[in-house]
Amino acid sequence: MLRVSAFRLLGRRGASRVSLLEDFSFRYYSSGPLGVRDDTRDSRAYFTTPIFYVNAAPHIGHLYSALLADALCRHHRLRVPSDAATGFSTGTDEHGLKIQQAAAAAGLAPSELCDRVSAQFQQLFREADISSTDFIRTTEARHRIAVQHFWGMLKSRGLLYKGLYEGWYCASDECFLPEAKVTRQPGPSGDLCPVSLESGHPVSWTKEENYIFRLSQFREPLQQWLRGDPQAITPEPFHHTVLQWLEEELPDLSVSRRSSHLHWGIPVPGDDSQTIYVWLDALVNYLTVIGYPDPEFKSWWPNTSHIIGKDILKFHAIYWPALLLGAGMSPPHRIYVHSHWTVCGQKMSKSLGNVVDPRTCLDRYTVDGFRYFLLRQGVPSWDCDYYDEKVVKLLDSELADALGGLLNRCTANKINPSGIYPAFCATCFPSEPGLVGPSGRAQAEDYALVSAVATLPKQVADHYDNFQIYKALEAVSSCVRQTNGFVQRHAPWKLNWESPVDAPWLGTVLHVALECLRVFGTLLQPVTPSLADRLLSRLGVSSTERSLGELHFLSRFYGHPSPFEGRRLGPETGVLFPRLDQSRSWLVKAHKT
Ligand code: MSP
Numbered sequence: 001m002l003r004v005s006a007f008r009l010l011g012r013r014g015a016s017r018v019s020l021l022e023d024f025s026f027r028y029y030s031s032g033p034l035g036v037r038d039d040t041r042d043s044r045a046y047f048t049t050p051i052f053y054v055n056a057a058p059h060i061g062h063l064y065s066a067l068l069a070d071a072l073c074r075h076h077r078l079r080v081p082s083d084a085a086t087g088f089s090t091g092t093d094e095h096g097l098k099i100q101q102a103a104a105a106a107g108l109a110p111s112e113l114c115d116r117v118s119a120q121f122q123q124l125f126r127e128a129d130i131s132s133t134d135f136i137r138t139t140e141a142r143h144r145i146a147v148q149h150f151w152g153m154l155k156s157r158g159l160l161y162k163g164l165y166e167g168w169y170c171a172s173d174e175c176f177l178p179e180a181k182v183t184r185q186p187g188p189s190g191d192l193c194p195v196s197l198e199s200g201h202p203v204s205w206t207k208e209e210n211y212i213f214r215l216s217q218f219r220e221p222l223q224q225w226l227r228g229d230p231q232a233i234t235p236e237p238f239h240h241t242v243l244q245w246l247e248e249e250l251p252d253l254s255v256s257r258r259s260s261h262l263h264w265g266i267p268v269p270g271d272d273s274q275t276i277y278v279w280l281d282a283l284v285n286y287l288t289v290i291g292y293p294d295p296e297f298k299s300w301w302p303n304t305s306h307i308i309g310k311d312i313l314k315f316h317a318i319y320w321p322a323l324l325l326g327a328g329m330s331p332p333h334r335i336y337v338h339s340h341w342t343v344c345g346q347k348m349s350k351s352l353g354n355v356v357d358p359r360t361c362l363d364r365y366t367v368d369g370f371r372y373f374l375l376r377q378g379v380p381s382w383d384c385d386y387y388d389e390k391v392v393k394l395l396d397s398e399l400a401d402a403l404g405g406l407l408n409r410c411t412a413n414k415i416n417p418s419g420i421y422p423a424f425c426a427t428c429f430p431s432e433p434g435l436v437g438p439s440g441r442a443q444a445e446d447y448a449l450v451s452a453v454a455t456l457p458k459q460v461a462d463h464y465d466n467f468q469i470y471k472a473l474e475a476v477s478s479c480v481r482q483t484n485g486f487v488q489r490h491a492p493w494k495l496n497w498e499s500p501v502d503a504p505w506l507g508t509v510l511h512v513a514l515e516c517l518r519v520f521g522t523l524l525q526p527v528t529p530s531l532a533d534r535l536l537s538r539l540g541v542s543s544t545e546r547s548l549g550e551l552h553f554l555s556r557f558y559g560h561p562s563p564f565e566g567r568r569l570g571p572e573t574g575v576l577f578p579r580l581d582q583s584r585s586w587l588v589k590a591h592k593t
Helices: 060-079 097-106 110-127 141-156 215-228 236-245 278-283 295-299 310-326 357-365 365-375 389-412 444-465 469-490 502-524 529-539 586-592
Strands: 044-052 086-093 132-138 162-169 176-177 182-186 193-195 204-213 256-258 271-276 304-309 332-339 341-343 384-386
Touching: 044 060, 060 086, 060 304, 060 332, 060 341, 060 357, 060 365, 060 444, 060 469, 097 110, 097 256, 110 132, 110 357, 110 389, 132 271, 132 357, 141 162, 141 278, 141 365, 162 193, 182 444, 204 256, 204 271, 204 502, 215 236, 215 310, 236 310, 236 341, 271 278, 271 365, 295 469, 304 384, 310 332, 332 341, 365 469, 384 389, 389 469, 389 502, 389 529, 444 502, 469 502
Parallel strands: 044 086, 044 304, 086 132, 304 332, 341 384
Antiparallel strands: 162 176, 162 204, 182 193, 256 271
């Protein structure tokens, strides 16, 4: 393990030389098989979603952030199947001007709005099978304690000073903006109004005395962190973007607002006239969940993966690591960044009326179907477009026809009347193509299939490590197609169980296909948990045989016994995934409009 030791930093604005980082060290990890870290203590992993603003109901973009985190976390559980090894948090971001204003506009007390919308997120995540281990609300007492303690750490290290802040503030984005990031656009009355260049949201001029964080001191440490760990921010283009930002001047950051202006938040300890800046408040949620300031939090930190959208990159990749370094901690292990969903080519927005309600989608496409769609079609490096026909086409072809059809073909009573996991015949399908004797029937493509499925778990794990879940699903889907080709080629329905010549080969074809299905079911668990459960149950795979360590694909081919051979298949579970055919009324309506 490489340790980079402390730096000394020069204080600004009248501060004397301060030693900030004496007690922290960056930690780098090497990867072992399947990308699991070698250091066993560090097999503990903690995944986080952003915490969601409660000013409006959840949409599919929010669900996508949560699904990416859920799939990464579930995949980690497949690698390290111990409840104590994986933490996964999500929650709601409930303080700040944005919420204060939204509550006032709705004629509600802020706490009422928070309770109402936070409950909607909790319900959505329950329905969508998000397997989080904690749901944090920033209005909870445990969070106030963590934030105020964190503030105290920064203060005691000489990193906060009081100064006059004058500049633009965007309440919708909860951020300060330099003049260069502000433009003018015609407002509702036709007058030119100042708006954020990036988001288009209105900004207002602010001038007040605030607490200011010495962010400028962290430019070099942040550069060193990112240069020393090229995967810290994944995918790579986002890593590059952050390094580019750090080439520019990094001004100090205002981290409080006057309480008379912003009352809905956490007061600055010892100074009730100021409220802590909502982003500092929100980011500390990642520590609150793991028990900070109780020292136990160190068993989770910094082995943390933050999953975030590209719009909040600066907060997570610059402000947050700088704040952590300032408080004497390491930056997070990984920041996984994703792009956005558009709808029929347009940005989703309340004013355009095109916000897609994720609960309607879960109803239409089923929970597994919609999870599969978002994760199969969502490419973190660029924006992706949503429309109904695309979902139907994908799910019908990959889940209903290819995967469901394969399971049905290989387990149907007509083809496997005994309902038993059939025996594999090593002379029909010897481990070396050159050894195929007179009773051997395997062809070159069959060996290609076995080799593709044997290497699939490692390929999938690598894709997860690179935050390319869509590629993992593409690889599974390609192997499903290959397996269907294998079954088609050998047409087991034309073979006869009664014939001593056909029977061993018929059993072998079905055994190989079921083994492939077992691998697909295992690897699909992070994305389609209930569909994978039904598939594996139908194959008779017990709950203790569903981790990556238990996979042992086609062990008979490699000369080892198989625990499945001769075992009774699980009970018939019906159609694996029903076709969403064109006759569905909502789809017809969508075509007409
Ligand atoms: N509250 C802050 C995060 C604080 S984390 C310490 C916030 N909340 S948010 O509700 O606006 O956004 C939450 C997540 O949803 C972000 O990751 C954001 O990128 C994501 N999405 C919002 N719109 C999206 C799409 N249209 N598509 C995909 N994800 C999008 O920011």
